Amino acid sequence: MATFPSPIFLKGSHKLSTIIKKRTIRSIKTVLNRNFTFSDLSPRFENVDSSTGNIFCPFHENHTSPAAKMYWDEINNMWVIWCFTEHKHFTAYDYVNLILCEKYQKYKSPLDFLMQNMDKNELYAQLDIVEKQSEEQLETTMSNKVDYINWVFGENENTEDYIEALYLG
Numbered sequence: 488m489a490t491f492p493s494p495i496f497l498k499g500s501h502k503l504s505t506i507i508k509k510r511t512i513r514s515i516k517t518v519l520n521r522n523f524t525f526s527d528l529s530p531r532f533e534n535v536d537s538s539t540g541n542i543f544c545p546f547h548e549n550h551t552s553p554a555a556k557m558y559w560d561e562i563n564n565m566w567v568i569w570c571f572t573e574h575k576h577f578t579a580y581d582y583v584n585l586i587l588c589e590k591y592q593k594y595k596s597p598l599d600f601l602m603q604n605m606d607k608n609e610l611y612a613q614l615d616i617v618e619k620q621s622e623e624q625l626e627t628t629m630s631n632k633v634d635y636i637n638w639v640f641g642e643n644e645n646t647e648d649y650i651e652a653l654y655l656g
Contacts, residue, residue, distance in 0.1 A: 514617040515597050516580040520565050521613070522605065523579045525557060528587070532557065544570045545586055546577055 525532035535542055535557050544555035549572070560567045560576075568577045577585075583600045587593045594600040601610055639652045 511618070511621070513621065514614050515601065516578070517617045518610065518613045519580045519583060519597055519601055520563075520578050522601075523583070524566050525568065525579055525582060528579060528582050542568070544568070544572065545582065546570055547572060 529545070531545070532542070540556045540558045541553035542555050542557050543549055543553050545568070547554075547570070554572050555568050555570045557566060557568050559565075565578060568582075569575075570577065580597060583594070583597045587600060588596055594603065636653065640649050642652065
């Protein structure tokens with residue numbers, strides 16, 4: 488299980504880069520996307536036309552016509568922006584990383600954003616949960632792969648047939 492520094496430890500001279508090393512980017516993305524919507528991040532997203540969802544894409548300059556659509560992604564359970572120009576989906580994490588951190592340099596990193604906008608204990612608890620879920624998912628995936636390999640081996644009488652079945656299906 489991942490271990491995270493306590494809030495008291497962070498008050499010292501501990502560098503943000505050390506914390507980032509202990510937390511995967513995936514965990515940070517997950518926590519940020521679960522806790523913040525686009526409208527939490529910028530007032531420009533508060534009055535989106537609900538019938539079309541069309542907006543001016545915040546990820547590149549466009550001022551003549553809306554070049555993106557904001558919509559609820561039911562599979563991932565979060566708001567996303569689809570950029571018509573780049574043919575790419577963007578999440579709240581992307582907005583924080585690309586706009587608030589890189590473009591405007593309001594925060595050093597998405598983790599810095601989370602640390603300034605969430606209760607630290609809640610943040611650590613959520614990161615712990617995400618890390619644990621990731622570890623459990625990896626264990627399940629690996630177990631399923633081992634089971635499949637064992638099944639293929641059991642179905643084949645010799646090593647050559649086993650290798651052929653395993654790699655060629």
